Amino acid sequence: MKFFSSSVASFLRGETESRRRNLRLLVRFLVIIAAVVSVFSVLFHIIMAWEGQDHSWLTGFYWSLTVMSTLGFGDITFHSDLGRLFSIFVLITGVIFLLVLLPFTLIEFFYAPWVESRAKRVIRERVSSSITGHVILLHYDAVSAALIEKLDRHGHDYALLTAEQDECIRLTDMGVNAFWGDPRQAATYERLRLEHAGMVALTGDDFENSRLAFTVRSFRKDIPIIASAESKSSSDVIRLSGANKTFQLASLVGEALARRTHGGNSITHVVAHFDELLIAEALADCPNLEGKTLAEANLRATIGVNVIGLWERGEFLLASPNSLIKQNTALLLAGSKEQLEAFDNSYRKSDHNQGHIIVIGAGRVGAAVCRTLDAEGANYCVIDRSARVLKPLAGKAIQGDASSFEVLQKAGIIEARTVVITSHNDDLETYLTIFCRKLRPDIQIVCRATLPETIGELHRAGADIVLSYASMGANILSNYFKHSDVLMVAEGLNIFKVEAPAALSGKTLLEENLVTNTGCNVIALKTEDGLQAPPNPNASIPAGAELILISDAESEKRFFERYSQKK
Template structure:
């Protein structure tokens, strides 16, 4: 009973909190007074007409009759006998239907129930964090990048919070399972309630104007908390860096340049996709090497070059290398080694005649920011390109731009699809990218097809449609932020893999890599060992492991978790 009373008083207190709630309360009260007056008038008329028929009832009976007739209950225990009384009954019945069965529920819902539900929904998300929280990540916008970032933070047991000034939107995010705090991101008090001075990082992925405002707001409270921000425009870089942002990313430009760098013949034969200290990660298509058709045990890769195969990609499916693993022409090899070792790999294993032909252009389908960035990167290396863009406002001038629909065969022929060495698909619409991937694959089965994916869930579909390589915009952005947060780990957005460093587990000290069975047990591969002498890339699997060394491993997030759980 005490709980019920407390709940009732708390809900009634809601109607005195805001001017809107008080206004609704007055309107509802006015209607109830009007309805009460109508029932009172009908009760008086009931007595008058009953006296006309020679009958007399109490005042309570009059109210009882008026309520039962207006609510259409109509028990029938009290009725009029005269025509005048019956006409009065009909009038009472009709007005009761209108005001008690239609207007009253609508008024109650409009001025009481809906406001209460909305306020209840808004109050589900908290307005501040616990005073004890620390080392958390504050996110100011939820988009494909930060959605992927939240997944990675949860897997790594990082606390995070999304801040929004829209209470309804915040309630929806809260119901969806996100950790949310309600507050305006340009209000210093909001960040005080978010304990920003103890945060590990602030991530701002709004537009350039809002990001600038957020950065200055955070710096007003804390001079040291790292701020990672995005910039849509080139001229915003200096402005966003002024408040002392730790890192400002142009993700669209990064994605376009990365797409271009995956083109066959771009720079060296092996594309460098990541690095960890002096350790480089490179990728190369097996059909450009003499390794196609062999199993890994037959390659003598470690003996000749020092580089090692740390993974194989077959149409988007990652495979941990085993001695008996077959290398197919369609396989994308993932290599690890120093710069010298990768150069030696190219010397011994790259096939002659697979270099880029200067006469064959690269087709870029989509002339937005990503497509223009890809073109700029190709131009730096003297690689000819053609941009196909449907929108006249985006299509540039000159022979490098083709104004037309990339789904039109004549447009693609005009752009040079029949001679193109590679096709880069850069539109922001994943459905369109899937369509264009399939279309281009049917036109040119042998062409290299590189594609952008905005959402991670569409990566597999793009591979099914024929793309050789898919780069995820969401993964790229999320991994770039994670790389700033965790300096002992490098996330590779092209493959969804992580390179990470861990102290040597005590249970492995004294064992060899073969005896440790790290790869079969966890799916992680040891690519290097770091000790007092430096970095040992591709360590001999038969040397004993030293307890003072650090292991540098590569694997998926799930494989990393298995390793930490097991060792």
Template sequence: TDRDEINTNITFTVRELSEHVPIITTADSPYSEDILKLAGSTKVLQLYTILGRSLAAWTIGGECGANIISRFDELIIAEFPAMGTPLVGKRLAESKLREHIGINVVGLWERGKFMVPDADSIIQHNSVLVLAGSEENLAAYDEVYSFYHICKLTGEPVLIVGSGRVGDTIVEQFKERGIPYLVIEKNPKRLQEEQHYVIGDAADIRTLQRAFIEKAPAAVITTHDDATNIYLTKYLRSLRSDMQILSRSNLERNVSTLHRAGADFVMSFASLGANAIFNFLKNEDMRMLAEGLNIFRMKAPESLVGRSLAQSSIREVTDCSVVAIRAGNILAINPDPQLPIKMHAELILIGTAEGERKFLKTFEC
């Protein structure tokens, strides 16, 4: 995780000692990927690029549907910000998402904290829904709800604060998706396309006014300094209570501070790297969706065979949600809670690491 030149040296040395050990390296420059692979790296992670793409995917704008975060056989796990949709303020039971669309809400993120919802959980303005379903379910959901996130037709630009490596990646993603944007940048030497840049300090109200802060649907804060990101998040939130604010965090300990300052979504540089490494080294039975949130599969314990999901109280007791059951060659996504669990069936669950431990202990797996 050092500079590209040092990473190459270390990789080459380790590969000399072992031909088979997996070596994962980070690369600051896209041109370093080939060199690191020649040195013996098994996997090269360009974290700045991954971070920029993740922030862009979360931004409300363009024709944006649910953000797919994992595929597990035919099962798709996706996340979708409730902001701006008719879902805000409703109880989960009132949303009728499962009945009308076939999609299941298996979790809610509330300013960086994951919770397992029940029927009475209220969908808040800043809630992010964790959805589970098939390709068809997700397409049906997007057809109804992605409409509320479309700002392309209004022509109002999303603000990108900072034009470093992360900011430049976001610009590339917005161009591909047809999302209008303006980059606020202090350094005039970084100016690329004059019509898309506002030179000035994002803490200066005059700069923000030139960037149309009063109409922007979202702002993405990308500087490499967490103190600056917290400062700007607090200021932008004071100016616009209804705008989506996304921020980069370089240190994990500052994620909660950024949420308190008013950020709707924070992407941690440290967590991003940890998740990427974990999923590369994972076994086939578990995958990390976000820090502390996993999707995993296990054989149905004997204590659950013959009982329905409704009778098992898995969600209430363990804070894990059963999102699919495989019996033989058939995968039932969002299975009927009244159907009994068969012998030799395989359960696919979503939950935190603590929830997984509770499941193993409660059902004596």
């Protein structure tokens, strides 16, 4: 019914001659069908009366429609050959009119114009003249989809260009602000208001990014262009083509995964930093910490580090005095380089370097993991099916299928301390995570997820740490656009720096209780006197101070909503 009403509305709105002609032809055809049914009903009565049967006029219409539509219930029949011959003629006529001509007529003069009308309404080619400072995206993939979600969440405008009309309709139906046009033409960028845009983001392959960067730069010399690249050489070419900044996402993800593995010369692994404030993760695999609460461990007083939160198999919990430290708990710490070194010296076990790391996958992300582990002097081996990608890793490479127990056994899964899974297939990531967790319930599993929606599934499968390829790329693009220093320490968990809102000036953190009101936790306070990490909850926040906070996306949104409205 909804389809029918929208179709009729599309006709009624149209005032063009072609639409009026289509409507006249459709009505004419329906009138012919009604006339045929009426003639057959009259003949039905005549033949029935000749046979000595008496039926109402409604019955005549009923019989004609059931026979023409091939339903033929058989409750009303002729007894003579003349009547049966008439029935055959009515049946053939109905097949031609109702099963052949009617569908063709409806499609040609009714459905097709509706589809065309809808497409014209859906396909957009021009950005509104009121839009300025927007992001122009020239490729749709997992990274750009995650960036669009970020831009929507923070109320930033964007325009996604696609050269295919069907793709434009599909993306628009998905809620994406998509536009159709030829990315090689200057007129297309005029319609996208390139002169008033804030940034162009390129997330396609290297060849496409290079060509588009060159094209966009030729139309506007000062537009910021950021592009992804697969290698250092292609990164250089894309910058020469016109991009202001490039990033090798596979390498960044690989380095981040490697930094989160257990072992090495220290148990703390720096994952982010704000000036002299370092953010690090540390496995609490130490008898002096296991089984204690944070209040009992009292790390702030003894070491000077601030425990921001705890990871429990992928679930992040903000630190509280009653938080219990378990064997597999990963602590998220904030402190100076000296404080983190003191933590290492106090809680590193003598057998901390025992066991090795297994890297599954030697693609771009896996190769970056291996390079980072080499730089740290870590003991590792890498598994991949392809002998070609394993060639540069000779001596540490095992060729085979990681889903096979024999291959994992050859890699030393029983003795390993960590397995890093770097497949670009999320289904395979989940499968291998479940497999490794069943084989070794106590091993650390670090995963790369391509799509953000797979993260929860991987955690449920047994992964300790999951980093999203798409989210990390979107975070880089978003930071470049906003010129901000937001750091993603883990999927869905960001550290960001903001100037203290006027509503907080003169108040203490204890009075405002940001954790309860917004979900954000202040881990440091930067004033004229320097960096306070952790900040004193009873000290007043001076005007112009900078807050360094940690939160998820929803808490960050609540923070800005709460304090942007206060004056």
